[in-house]
Amino acid sequence: MKIWRSSFLFVLTLALVFFISPLISVFWSLPAQAVCVTVLGREVCHQDLDPTRPIPGSADFAERAWGEAGSVAYQASARIMRERNGSGQGLDETQKQLLRLRFGGLVDQVSVIYGSRMMSEWCALGKCVNLGGVDSAAQTYCDRIYVSNSYRPNDTDQLVLLTHEIRHSQQCRERGGEGSFGFHYFREYKRAGQNYATNSMEVDAENTARDFTRNVICTQVGCTRSVQHYPNYNGWGIDLPATLPARSARGYFDDGRGVFYSNGSSYCGFASPGHLQFFRRVNSAPDLGRRDSNNGFGEFTGACVAPSGYFDDGAGVFYSAGNGTFCAFPNPEALASHRRSRPGFTDFGRVVGADRFMRYTGACQ
Structure with a gap:
């Protein structure tokens, strides 16, 4: 009886191996297959949707499904926007000089296409992100920034908008390109309850624009009511000048x-x-x-004024706020928390004698 039962179990195991495992392998290989979607009447296919390598940790199935859709949708939209709007132009000298204080050499590599026709939404595999709010005025596809308005030289409001969008360009580079950026963006959109404004990648870009306005524009140009200005710009408590001095x-x-x-x-x-x-x-x-x-x-x-970022003087790590001051971290946990709230900020390495050109303000907040 025991011999018969063992033989039966052996045969059953073989059956599972030969008949069930191919189905499992097909199921798990699905993300690596070509997935085709129709965007604006055109079929666009994406060959590699498996986010396992670039995505640390794990996500639940629903979030992963949104991420896979985002990888397709973002790349398909980027292709359509290139064909629809053509080539662009580099940042002008005034924009570069100010934005370089926050983004370094990236300002030499992005192109801006003004007067663009925008996408109203990103959709694929039944998942959609409605592009309202800020992104109806501008949309970014890695190093290509599309702006709906025409080019306005020395316009402060347009500079702040570009700051938000260039942070998205930086996010795209940090995540490895269009496919991975699309995955992360859609996944974070799902995690935010499908709310554009609370998507962590949008919150990051908006915080970057606000910090840039306060610590760069107001420091370099001045934010005062003595000139034509936007009172309490974006609710940030800043009286932003309407125009920038030409450079x-x-x-x-x-x-x-x-x-x-x-x-x-x-x-x-x-x-x-x-x-x-x-x-x-x-x-x-x-x-x-x-x-x-x-x-x-x-x-x-x-x-x-020293640019914003982290540096080490041999005794510890400090942070330059980009406004002529710097602060210290009382412990590694405070530094790690500070870095998490400012992703993408430059690490300047060893800097000696910072107190000769910046004012020390104590512990970083």
């Missing part, structure tokens, strides 16, 4: 007393070689050679 030639020059940096409308100086080195890591600009600082460089504004 032209910029770069580093030596007037015989020291090295200075011109942003095209004013110039600033450096308190130490470390200060200059720190500033150059974000502000790449040509060397203008020996120049007279009284000839065409505008007003001297004092010490150049």
Whole structure:
């Protein structure tokens, strides 16, 4: 009896192996198969939907399904937007000079297509993200930024909008490209209860735009009611100037007393070689050679403001707020929490003598 039962179990096991396992393998291989969707009457196929490698940890089945749909939808939409709107232009000199303080060399690599025809939604596999709010004014597909309005030189509101969108460009690079960005974006949309405004990737981009406005625009240009302005811009408690001063030639020059940096409308100086080195890591600009600082460089504004980011002076890690101040972290947990709330911020490595060109404010908040 025992022999018969063992033989039966052996035969049953073989049956499961030969007949059931192919079905299991087909089921689990489905994400790697070509998936085709129809977008605006055109079939678009995506070959590699398996997010296992680029996605750390695990997600529940519903969130994963939304992510898979997003990988298809975002890439399909990017292709349609390229064909629909054509080529774009680089950021202008004024935009670059200010945005470089936050995004570094990325400002040289994005292109902006003004007057674009927008997608109203991203859809695939029965999952849709309605593109309302901010993204009806602009949409970003990695390094290509589409803006519905025409180009407005020296327009502050358009600069803040571009800040939000360039953060999405940065997110796309951090996640490895269009397919992975689409996966993450749709998954976070699902996790936010299918709410655009509370999608963590939108919250991150909006926080970046607000911090940039407060710590870069207001520091470099000034936020005051003495000029035409947007009162309490976006509810941020900032009186944002409506226009930016035009900027032209910029770069580093030596007037015989020291090295200075011109942003095209004013110039600033450096308190130490470390200060200059720190500033150059974000502000790449040509060397203008020996120049007279009284000839065409505008007003001297004092010490150049160090860009925002993290640095190490050998004794610990500090954070430059991008407004001439820096703070410290009392423990590794505080540093980790601070970094999580500011993804994508630059790590400047070793910087010595930061207190010579920035004011120390104590523990970081």
